[in-house]
Amino acid sequence: MTVTSAGMPATGTAPSATGSAPAMPVSFQRRVIRTGLLGAVIALYLCMVGIVPIFNARPLVQGVISLGQAALFLSLFATGFVATRRVAESSSRLIADGAIAGGLSGVALSALVLVGSMVDVRAFMPNASPVLYGILTFNLGTVGFWIPMALGAVLGGLAGAVGLASPRLRRSLFVGLISLFALGLFAGLIRTPMLALPVDELARLLFASDGLTLIGAVVVLVLSVGLHHLQRTRRLDRQFAALPPSQRRRIQIPLIALAAVFVLVLPQGLGSFFAQVIAIVALYVMMGLGLNITLGLAGLLDLGFVAFFAVGAYTVGLLTSTAEFGIAQWPFWAAVPVAVIVAMVFGAFLGLPILSIRGDYLAIATMGFGEIIRILAGSDLMKPLLGGPRGIINIPKPIEVPPDSLLAGPNQIYYIALIGAALIAFVAWRLRASRLGRAWIAIREDEDVAEAIGINLIQTKILAYMLGAAFAGLGGAVFAALVGSIFASSIQLMVSINVASLIIVGGMGSIPGVIVGAIFLIGLPELFREFSEYRFLFYGIALIAMMQLRPEGLLPSRIVRREFQHGGGDEPPESSTSPLAL
Amino acid sequence: MNPTPILEVDDIHVYYGNIHALKGVSLTINKGEIVTLIGANGAGKTTTLNAISGLVPSREGQVRLRGETISGVASHLIVGRGIVQVPEGRRMFARLTVEENLRMGGYTLTRAADVQAGIDRAFEMFPRLKERRTQVAGTLSGGEQQMLAIGRALMAGPEVLLLDEPSMGLAPVLVDFVFDTISRLHAEGTTILLVEQNARMALQIADRGYVIETGMIVLSDLAANLRENDTVRKAYLGIV
Numbered sequence A: 001m002t003v004t005s006a007g008m009p010a011t012g013t014a015p016s017a018t019g020s021a022p023a024m025p026v027s028f029q030r031r032v033i034r035t036g037l038l039g040a041v042i043a044l045y046l047c048m049v050g051i052v053p054i055f056n057a058r059p060l061v062q063g064v065i066s067l068g069q070a071a072l073f074l075s076l077f078a079t080g081f082v083a084t085r086r087v088a089e090s091s092s093r094l095i096a097d098g099a100i101a102g103g104l105s106g107v108a109l110s111a112l113v114l115v116g117s118m119v120d121v122r123a124f125m126p127n128a129s130p131v132l133y134g135i136l137t138f139n140l141g142t143v144g145f146w147i148p149m150a151l152g153a154v155l156g157g158l159a160g161a162v163g164l165a166s167p168r169l170r171r172s173l174f175v176g177l178i179s180l181f182a183l184g185l186f187a188g189l190i191r192t193p194m195l196a197l198p199v200d201e202l203a204r205l206l207f208a209s210d211g212l213t214l215i216g217a218v219v220v221l222v223l224s225v226g227l228h229h230l231q232r233t234r235r236l237d238r239q240f241a242a243l244p245p246s247q248r249r250r251i252q253i254p255l256i257a258l259a260a261v262f263v264l265v266l267p268q269g270l271g272s273f274f275a276q277v278i279a280i281v282a283l284y285v286m287m288g289l290g291l292n293i294t295l296g297l298a299g300l301l302d303l304g305f306v307a308f309f310a311v312g313a314y315t316v317g318l319l320t321s322t323a324e325f326g327i328a329q330w331p332f333w334a335a336v337p338v339a340v341i342v343a344m345v346f347g348a349f350l351g352l353p354i355l356s357i358r359g360d361y362l363a364i365a366t367m368g369f370g371e372i373i374r375i376l377a378g379s380d381l382m383k384p385l386l387g388g389p390r391g392i393i394n395i396p397k398p399i400e401v402p403p404d405s406l407l408a409g410p411n412q413i414y415y416i417a418l419i420g421a422a423l424i425a426f427v428a429w430r431l432r433a434s435r436l437g438r439a440w441i442a443i444r445e446d447e448d449v450a451e452a453i454g455i456n457l458i459q460t461k462i463l464a465y466m467l468g469a470a471f472a473g474l475g476g477a478v479f480a481a482l483v484g485s486i487f488a489s490s491i492q493l494m495v496s497i498n499v500a501s502l503i504i505v506g507g508m509g510s511i512p513g514v515i516v517g518a519i520f521l522i523g524l525p526e527l528f529r530e531f532s533e534y535r536f537l538f539y540g541i542a543l544i545a546m547m548q549l550r551p552e553g554l555l556p557s558r559i560v561r562r563e564f565q566h567g568g569g570d571e572p573p574e575s576s577t578s579p580l581a582l
Numbered sequence B: 001m002n003p004t005p006i007l008e009v010d011d012i013h014v015y016y017g018n019i020h021a022l023k024g025v026s027l028t029i030n031k032g033e034i035v036t037l038i039g040a041n042g043a044g045k046t047t048t049l050n051a052i053s054g055l056v057p058s059r060e061g062q063v064r065l066r067g068e069t070i071s072g073v074a075s076h077l078i079v080g081r082g083i084v085q086v087p088e089g090r091r092m093f094a095r096l097t098v099e100e101n102l103r104m105g106g107y108t109l110t111r112a113a114d115v116q117a118g119i120d121r122a123f124e125m126f127p128r129l130k131e132r133r134t135q136v137a138g139t140l141s142g143g144e145q146q147m148l149a150i151g152r153a154l155m156a157g158p159e160v161l162l163l164d165e166p167s168m169g170l171a172p173v174l175v176d177f178v179f180d181t182i183s184r185l186h187a188e189g190t191t192i193l194l195v196e197q198n199a200r201m202a203l204q205i206a207d208r209g210y211v212i213e214t215g216m217i218v219l220s221d222l223a224a225n226l227r228e229n230d231t232v233r234k235a236y237l238g239i240v
């Protein structure tokens, strides 16, 4: 309702603007208006679903702009930017077009403020509240209804002007904005460790208790834009690749050592919440690397991945718990190998009946398997064994330490999870380069040819399921120790979907891709717990955006990248002659 | 001179569900020979090759390699025993490069040196593949793909090479090239079972030939005799 009523006046102005323009730019004009209206819908949506009010609680630059406002401004700016993109016109036209598009979006918001002050729509639009209007008008209320309109026009015009800048400068500005957002969002995370170090004065200068200070924002913007713009055109990674191997190693080793030290001290500086977030990311990295074998390398879809996670977690629970359902009270370290082996047995158990199933049907069959395990875990049948919804509690920490030690609480799991993930990444990397890895790739690429060149399909596929399951089982084992308990409610279809999504976002078949995917899809939402309501909204947007903009994933493997880059054209000769470095 | 049979197909029957695709096919291939199997579309040529290399099971009959029965042996083990098939329609690992495809062909080899030697040999045989070493196989031309398919099959060091319509869809020059390649392999001592629609060319380079019709061998003779045979001339050489 609100959308249309707000959109009406905008539509009304459209014909006149179009009519006055000469014949040629008509389509440009129409595009500007269409983009402006689309921007209006998006801006209204951001307001009405409550994103703006909720994000408003978090300052981006303290005392100046909140995250909610920034999101809104960004949408206005983006509207202007999109409206003037790909149009080669005079500079004044660009700015005018941007201002029209951005202004149109702003008009919608102004209309919202006006309509909202007259009619109370909160009964069915709970977010259309005076709080929202306050945000939109910088607390001026109805009198300030013109503010969004003006702001939209200014921001849109600005965006049009940015379109005039050289691509390089534009990219620098973009990097600057991203840096501003990133640092503003993670200000707390950066400030805390800095305060503990001799740089506490600097921390206080740049970062507020939440978000950046005004000085900090200016510094970040100037530094990031400046550095990016001044950066030499020849990229560092190219220069690095051109170095001889011995020199390359001389740079690599200290870098790796530095990263290792950083990773080791991280939880000490950041506190246990952050350590726990990283531990969860590491858990998903383990599972992701597991599914990366089954799906990424062998091409076998598995949407029931949570089953192996459950098997690992429950095995550790049963073997180590000191409470009701514990059967052995083993130490964690003794239980882990058993958990991995049991998970592998389940992997084989899943693999056998579905060996000859291909393609889409695999998705259904494996999802069914995952659901069977999930429902069994919470069922009355298994209740005497697994505790049903009450679960298994009192799973001891892997290493018993006094509460004030460096290894207390989540920190310990942080280290264990990271070591586990690193170990698994190493194994996955070696596996991929192995003969077995080649067999997996062969059956992914063409099962029939793989058979014809002498690959044992049954063995290869079963091994793919088993090793994928082993990695997920290890993830589950660490999860049990992290939480200290395991409940049927922890076993959710969503876990399988998360793992599959992070592989897709990261880049199918690529190990760094799994890590990046886990950070994006698991780590970021964990850090923004307060916005958890919108988690799946962002998830969906991220996946759709990914498929549109970068279907090969963030860090794709070479084969996948090839497919997307050279859809039928010739592959330019690659410099590498490495043995099947896929 | 008494020829030694290396591959014997003895009265095999293959069914696809209820379809009786091979109704008792028997073939003998001697060491070092080129034997061609000709027949119309759907006669059962590919099925015969698949039955030999274990890709489809035969319900009755036997396949023997050097006197040892290999029916019932899993297909991946048959490759290791020395029978390699070049599948119909030049199936590549389309997203892998030429070199990676070759490497895959050497999957059954356990020593890295053997794999490298095989690749070098393939590049020596097909210099064109060497030029296109890092090109993605799916983007090769039809002729290049056929070279790659043969090169990939040779990686496993087969004693018997099963070729399924290698000249299909190629320009005449390339057909000549493929047949030259087959002659070369023959000269180097590889035993070849060649399935062809191009009966004229096949009968020119083969030692012996079999004619298959609706799952049964209807004729078998020296290639030279088949070239003169009236039925063959009419049905497969298009000479009235």
Ligand SMILES: Nc1ncnc2c1ncn2[C@@H]1O[C@H](COP(=O)(O)OP(=O)(O)OP(=O)(O)O)[C@@H](O)[C@H]1O
Pocket: B016, B019, B021, B039, B040, B041, B042, B043, B044, B045, B046, B047, B048, B088, B197
């Ligand atoms: N997988 C299958 N399932 C069912 N029927 C099949 C299958 N493969 C082959 N057939 C049937 O078996 C018969 C022999 O097929 P085959 O592929 O061996 O013929 P072909 O001689 O190789 O023909 P072409 O020259 O066209 O390649 C055909 O009637 C075919 O339809």
Ligand SMILES: [Mg+2]
Pocket: B045, B046, B047, B088, B164
């Ligand atoms: Mg055929």
